[in-house]
Amino acid sequence: MKEPIFPNDEREDPWIVVQVSADEHWNAYHDIRRAVLFEARGLIGYDANHPDDRRDGHFPLLLLLENTPVGAARLDLTGDETAWVRTVAISEECQGKGYGRMLMTGLEKFASQHGVERLLVNAARDAVGFYGALGWTVVEAGGENPVLTKELRTGPEW
Numbered sequence: 478m479k480e481p482i483f484p485n486d487e488r489e490d491p492w493i494v495v496q497v498s499a500d501e502h503w504n505a506y507h508d509i510r511r512a513v514l515f516e517a518r519g520l521i522g523y524d525a526n527h528p529d530d531r532r533d534g535h536f537p538l539l540l541l542l543e544n545t546p547v548g549a550a551r552l553d554l555t556g557d558e559t560a561w562v563r564t565v566a567i568s569e570e571c572q573g574k575g576y577g578r579m580l581m582t583g584l585e586k587f588a589s590q591h592g593v594e595r596l597l598v599n600a601a602r603d604a605v606g607f608y609g610a611l612g613w614t615v616v617e618a619g620g621e622n623p624v625l626t627k628e629l630r631t632g633p634e635w
């Protein structure tokens with residue numbers, strides 16, 4: 478099955494965000510999240526069979542740079558115009574090079590095309606600055622994972 482790709486179908490960009498469906502992309506999606514969100518934080522127990530990754534309205538996404546997976550995230554639609562961004566991760570050796578911004582650009586485009594007008598995220602404390610740089614604003618500063626939001630652009634060109 479052909480995987481939907483963003484931001485375009487012409488592959489003019491060196492990077493694309495794909496909706497995960499091929500086995501090799503599922504493997505890369507889990508490898509990146511396991512390494513970045515668990516192993517690098519000293520956590521164990523990553524579950525590659527977690528049902529949340531396969532639920533209706535949940536979209537695992539992968540950032541490919543020249544066909545090499547470098548980042549992963551999941552977009553969870555809520556049923557209205559809002560969606561939650563989950564488990565954003567860029568491979569450790571690729572961090573700080575603008576790939577997180579690329580991943581979120583593709584994710585936003587994907588979300589807009591699914592009728593999403595407002596994104597929400599439970600951010601890791603040390604990632605709040607990343608979302609701030611991308612135009613997100615804090616709506617709940619307290620707690621271990623501050624909640625941030627971003628209104629998406631709408632319109633035919635987007």
Ligand SMILES: CC(C)(COP(=O)(O)OP(=O)(O)OC[C@H]1O[C@@H](n2cnc3c(N)ncnc32)[C@H](O)[C@@H]1OP(=O)(O)O)[C@@H](O)C(=O)NCCC(=O)NCCS
Binds near residue numbers: 513568573603
């Ligand atoms: C957070 C993460 C996704 C950012 O991806 P990245 O590829 O390193 O970020 P980029 O290089 O695209 O940075 C984009 C912008 O955000 C800024 N930024 C990135 N990480 C930041 C941080 N931790 N704090 C403050 N600003 C940050 C960059 O300076 C850059 O700003 P600029 O474009 O104005 O110069 C990545 O570092 C990562 O996977 N971290 C570990 C897991 C994690 O914390 N995930 C988030 C869970 S909510």
